[in-house]
Amino acid sequence: MSSHYPIPMSLDELLAEARRLTGIDRDDNAVREPLEILLRDLNGPSCLHQHGAIAKQNKLLRLLCNRLRMQRDFAAHPEIAEQEVCAPVFVLGMARSGTTKTQRVLAATGDFNYMPFWQVQYPALFSGDPNESTQPRIDAADAYCRWLDETVPESKTGHDFATFAAEEDSLLTEQCFVAPSFFAYSEVPEYMTWFAGLGSQGMITNVEFLKDVLKYLQWQGLASADKPWVLKAPTYYGFEPELLSVFPDAKLVMTHRTPLATVPSICKLLKYFHMPFGDAFVDPVGLQSALAGQLNLHLANRQRITDLPILDYPFEAMVKNSTAIAEAIYQFCGMPFTEATRSRIAAWDGENPAHAKGKFVYSLEEFGLSQAGIETEMAGYVAFVAELRARFGV
Template sequence: MDRVEQLLGQARDATGLNNFGEDSFREGLERLVASADAEADFNPAGKMGFDMQIVGLLCNRLRIEDWYSRHPEIDEQEIVAPLIGLGLPRTGSTALSCLLAEDPAIRYLRNWESNEPCPPPELATQHDDPRIARAEEMMRRRDEHFPRMKAMLPSTATGPMECQNLMGFDFKSQIFQAFGNIPGYVHWLNHEADLVSTYRYVKRVLKLLQWRCPPTNWRLKNPSHSLFIDALDAVFPDARFWMTHRDIGSVIPSVADLYFELRRNGCDNVDLHAIGAEVTDFCELGMRRMIAFRDAGNEARFFDIHFAPFQQDPFPAMAALYEFLGEEFTVETRERMQDWRRENARDKFTIERTPPETFGIDFAQLAQRFAFYNQRFGIAAAR
């Protein structure tokens, strides 16, 4: 039995279920496993973590399909005009999504339900669901294994989560490359894979999550959507977007350091220059695709937010965003956002950053390479 079949079998055994749904996930799974086995150079802990991640995603997919088979009416749910955050990572998008999550009139993807979407959450029990405690324990273990993550990517069990896990159910997601050097899979994902099936599955999960737990006014976020914007648009043609911006000389080192933190426990010999090149490549590709999409008649669907003024005072931008959406920015929502901001000060955690040159980053070359982006959005270099 080959590796993929072993992983599929482990998921079947763990759940007692057999139906994975449509086969769209299989090519990504096969390419991912082949790339990881041949290229990732995982140590024993890394190999174990990789297999656990794959089996966990497969188990969730089996459970999702089981709920749909028993309740086909779930598919009648509609996802209407979601607001989706995208752009470069490490540009303040996490803080912005957390502020948006404070609006009681909207629905966002919560960390705990991203980890375990089944059984679908219910309105009456959503705040004391046992999965919240399990997510909190998972985050505690994460902080033990990745001690700098608390400062790099602060999050809570009930806070907003990117769509990465949902994309992972179709095995076309950036989530995998964060934990290991898998260039074969990354090239396929960025240049050859068709992600329409992936976003259809994202929509399938969102329908499940809102079925018994409204509201249905979704606020989503994932910087890597920029790479696959045409496929995203094919599945969510009525979506509107917010896009955060920051000097690329601050973005690339921060993303590279995040990848380093996530990889070093599972690999004894992390290639830092490879991380720097990989991050730079996908950031450039994503921005070129994003600008092309905007220039192809979609500019009116975007709301832009710049990092520095947003960090200093986010509320002018939030008020303008609500005006862009044609929605009321209520006093209650503003006060809840203010409370969140006070409780989550930027300097709450401090860490030692890895020097940018360690990743082979040359700021002059970055400025030249991303001049198209800086000029398009009026971004001044911070260096």
């Protein structure tokens, strides 16, 4: 007998249950096509185990409920759409290259809007009343963090999901169901082929949804239109034109690290991210090729867009002196770097030493990868990183 379990609810049952849970009687037809494809993958190649099938169903219901609540509030309050989102800072880079540290250092300064994990998980008002308490949303996100820690405690050595810590946008934009990040938690090959087939419009849809959520959070009083947002996701590099089409005044900050380190580290982290849900894990060789393709697209964008508003620095420079890198980012963004900012960064560094949750250990050999294979398939980017590191003297 197979040990793999389908998600108990069908597409129509999921949509109906989201309407019941929220009390919002709206037909969310835009989600039908991507959700149908996603369900086929989750019920097939994802190889969900029993607890994972329930957990994945709960996640889908959370995403659907957030969508309905957000649609309700945009319809009731057209002024939300009039919110201004000015000059956001997007942190780009391969996963495992220092993007999380960069975002969290900048978030700690108080000079930027950012989304803590609880807002990424629950951006929508439960009741529709902007004066409602945020505590139930915070409690629900905190319970999810505890569940992850209990289910796969090793994962926090690679990425620590914490209720009030700045979190990446990819988990939030899954709520539009046009999102490349679904692959990080389950094997979804048909869905990824469908997303790729959308071309640039897929990522534009994703980023337009993000912009709507930022407006929504500002309207709720959870962020200020007077501050720039600091945003980040490892799915952004290679999609610079799409980001700038939605946010033409954005600044791009990119972290760089040799793929000899990032590729096996990504493989290890995705293994941990898959474990709460199913028994199928990412194919390392296939992942390496996909990452190479995205890096090549990024390098092509650099050649094609000569005035790309991007600041580059190597991972080692951020590890060595996060204050110096932050100061360079402020200068790049035209923002004053004050002594108060410097002090807050120092305080964050003191409270968040490297390997505080344990050392994240990985190797190429663990995943059947080789130095020669990476250096061949990612030759252009390997050379780019080497030149950047030499320029920074690290």
